[in-house]
Structure formats: C-alpha cells, structure tokens
Amino acid sequence: MKKMIVLAVVGLFGTQFAKAQVAKGDFLVGGGVGISTTSSKENDATDDKMTTTEFFISPKVGYALSDKWMIGVMAETNFFTSKDEVAGVEDKRNTTMIIPGVFVRNYHVIGGSKFAFFGEANVGYGFGQTKQDGDKVSSNSGIYANVQPGISYFVTKCFVIEGVFGGLSYANTTSEAEGSDIKSKSSAFDFAFTQQFQLGVSFLF
Numbered sequence: 001m002k003k004m005i006v007l008a009v010v011g012l013f014g015t016q017f018a019k020a021q022v023a024k025g026d027f028l029v030g031g032g033v034g035i036s037t038t039s040s041k042e043n044d045a046t047d048d049k050m051t052t053t054e055f056f057i058s059p060k061v062g063y064a065l066s067d068k069w070m071i072g073v074m075a076e077t078n079f080f081t082s083k084d085e086v087a088g089v090e091d092k093r094n095t096t097m098i099i100p101g102v103f104v105r106n107y108h109v110i111g112g113s114k115f116a117f118f119g120e121a122n123v124g125y126g127f128g129q130t131k132q133d134g135d136k137v138s139s140n141s142g143i144y145a146n147v148q149p150g151i152s153y154f155v156t157k158c159f160v161i162e163g164v165f166g167g168l169s170y171a172n173t174t175s176e177a178e179g180s181d182i183k184s185k186s187s188a189f190d191f192a193f194t195q196q197f198q199l200g201v202s203f204l205f
Helices: 002-018
Strands: 027-041 049-064 069-086 089-109 115-132 135-154 159-165 168-177 183-191 196-204
Touching: 027 069, 027 159, 049 089, 049 196, 069 115, 089 135
Parallel strands: none
Antiparallel strands: 027 049, 027 196, 049 069, 069 089, 089 115, 115 135, 135 159, 135 168, 159 196, 168 183
C-alpha cells in the first residue's frame, strides 16, 4: 500500500514536470525585485564621481494567448539614490517612481526540460518625485520602454522562478523644479545586460 502511495505521488509530480510550460488560457500572477548600480568619474584627474543605485519591485498579471505568447499589466516601483562627490562635498538625492504599464512575452521551452527562455517588451508611464535632505525638490514623469531577455524555471506546473537580465531600455522624462515652472526634459537609450538583474516568482492558474 505504501509503495502504491509513493508511486502515485511520484507519478503526479512527474506529470506536473512533464507539462511544465505555459498553456493557452493560463493566468500569471507574480513579480520580481532587482537592483542595479552604476558609478562614473567626472574627471580622471580628480576624485569627483557620481554613483547611482536603483532598487525596484515589479508586480505583474498576465494572460497566455498561446503556449508561446503572453500579455499583461504591471506596476513597477523604482527607488533611486544618486550621490555626487565634487571636491570632497557630497550631494545625495532620493527619487521614487511608480510606473504602471503593459507587457508582452514570448516563451521558448528548452526541449523537454523545466527551463524556458523568454523575451519581454514593456512600456509604461511613470510619475514620482525627488527629495534632497528630506525636502521635495522636483516632480518627475516620463515614458519608459524596455526589451529584456529572461529565463524561467518551472518548479511545478504552477510555480515558476524567473530571472531577467538588464536589456535595452529607453526613457523620455520631464522634471519640474518644486515651486517654479522650470522644466527639464531628457531622453536616453541604455544597454545594460550586465548592470541589472531581476529575480522573481510567478504562479500560473
């Protein structure tokens, strides 16, 4: 009797692993956390430098159109800390951004394994503020777009661990100084496969 129970459990998990992939009609609920940091010197002849650290949380809800394609919505929250050191004087600013948006994914299962590569494209509109020494100094907004590679590991058919590696990003932002109508606009492309990593978990229903 015990052997039959053990065989039944093994068979059940074996079936889950064999079908560990996205199926049409599945709903995905999950998200990830990540961190990135960059540092640069303003002038090689001095010790002046700028360091930027970003921590982000990115919850997602998606719907599978097929076993390869998924669309959904997200709401990324970013926390930036930038630190400038000029002539020994440190200037530190903290920025918080909330970026709701949409995403699309394309999955490619690796043979009959529990791994799948995916490519994700997302776009969102963000808004937030920057503080210096606890005081608000600007309001920020902008459009953000990303194309990112990633890999999924299907622990079971319903539980998935994911990793996303940097990618190509574009940002078109506007910053308005607090207490004035002065606005500054900027746009930038960034290619950061090695500077940013996001780890997350998802559940498929």
